[in-house]
Amino acid sequence: xxxxxxxxxxxxxxxxxxxxxxxxxxxxxxxxxxxxxxxxxxxxxxxxxxxxxxxxxxxxxxxxxxxxxxxxxxxxxxxxxxxxxxxxxxxxxxxxxxxxxxxxxxxxxxxxxxxxxxxxxxxxxxxxxxxxxxxxxxxxxxxxxxxxxxxxxxxxxxxxxxxxxxxxxxxxxxxxxxxxxxxxxxxxxxxxxxxxxxxxxxxxxxxxxxxxxxxxxxxxxxxxxxxxxxxxxxxxxxxxxxxxxxxxxxxxxxxxxx
Numbered sequence: 001x002x003x004x005x006x007x008x009x010x011x012x013x014x015x016x017x018x019x020x021x022x023x024x025x026x027x028x029x030x031x032x033x034x035x036x037x038x039x040x041x042x043x044x045x046x047x048x049x050x051x052x053x054x055x056x057x058x059x060x061x062x063x064x065x066x067x068x069x070x071x072x073x074x075x076x077x078x079x080x081x082x083x084x085x086x087x088x089x090x091x092x093x094x095x096x097x098x099x100x101x102x103x104x105x106x107x108x109x110x111x112x113x114x115x116x117x118x119x120x121x122x123x124x125x126x127x128x129x130x131x132x133x134x135x136x137x138x139x140x141x142x143x144x145x146x147x148x149x150x151x152x153x154x155x156x157x158x159x160x161x162x163x164x165x166x167x168x169x170x171x172x173x174x175x176x177x178x179x180x181x182x183x184x185x186x187x188x189x190x191x192x193x194x195x196x197x198x199x200x201x202x203x204x205x206x207x208x209x210x211x212x213x214x215x216x217x218x219x220x221x222x223x224x225x226x227x228x229x230x231x232x233x234x235x236x237x238x239x240x241x242x243x244x245x246x247x248x249x250x251x252x253x254x255x256x257x258x
Contacts, residue, residue, distance in 0.1 A: 007237040009034035011140060012085040014077060016068050016126065017095030019046030021195035022146060022224045026092055027061075028054065029229025030236060035090065036060035038081045040074075042067055042095065060085070068095045068122030075129045088133040090236045093126045094146040098164075101157040101201075112160050119164035123171055127186075134184045141184035142236045145172050147247060149190045149255040165190075169247050176245030185244035187235050192251035193222035217253025227252075 013030045017023040019041035031037045031054045039054075039061060041047025047063035054061035062084055066077040081088050098115030123145050134141030150158065151165030169188050176186040192212070198221075202209040213219060222228055231250045234240050249255055 006034040011089040012036045012087055013090035014038045014040050014081055015092045016040045018050055022191055022193055022228050023094035024050050025224025025229040026232040028225045029233045031059040033233045036085045039063045040066035040077045068125060069117040071125045074125040078129045089137040089140045090142045091126050091130045092144045092232060093123050095122055104159050107160055115160045115164050120167050123168050127175060135182045139183035139241060143186045144232055144235055145188045147188040147190050149249055173245045180244060188247040189231055190247050190249045191228040192254055193224045193228050215254040222252055
């Protein structure tokens with residue numbers, strides 16, 4: 001799963017939730033392959049440092065404050081992208097809120113709405129607004145949704161998270177069929193990586209790290225830029241042009257049920 005340096009030259013990508021964690025890793029990896037990257041972050045104070053980091057490495061990048069729960073905000077981000085770079089070939093929807101462990105009896109509507117509005121409504125807004133641009137890109141059009149294996153096997157501690165991540169996979173499969181005639185591919189990636197939020201969870205529950213590592217065939221957690229980003233970059237490039245409607249699991253062998 002390798003591509004030559006510059007495999008995404010001349011293409012433009014939007015990555016939501018790219019101010020930290022997996023989103024940042026994907027943004028950096030896409031830029032390393034030559035894509036101009038729009039860091040669509042809820043807050044400029046987290047997104048702009050990532051965009052600046054990309055620019056300092058000699059690649060094109062800008063930060064656009066984007067609340068993915070708002071169709072108008074997503075439309076504004078897409079418009080700013082096209083105005084700045086002239087086209088949009090790649091959209092990666094990574095932004096998510098609502099990953100706090102819970103049981104169903106403790107799940108209130110506010111927590112449910114956080115999860116569903118960022119994961120599912122955010123996916124819908126990104127797909128709907130980007131659709132004409134991805135179609136115009138033809139065989140270079142790519143939509144990637146960052147899902148989770150929890151959407152396949154469920155989660156005893158996070159039923160809402162599992163539900164919305166499963167819904168993302170269903171949407172990706174549906175859009176893959178709907179958009180396939182235009183050459184546009186739609187896929188999910190399901191990562192496990194050491195992010196800021198996971199590090200905080202480990203600090204609160206040290207036994208969690210032991211359990212997570214015990215599931216990994218490789219015995220380690222992924223790095224957002226080195227391990228997860230290249231998978232997204234591959235799917236975004238020509239090498240991934242015959243893969244659509246799939247969930248690519250990149251978790252060090254923790255899950256093998258697909």
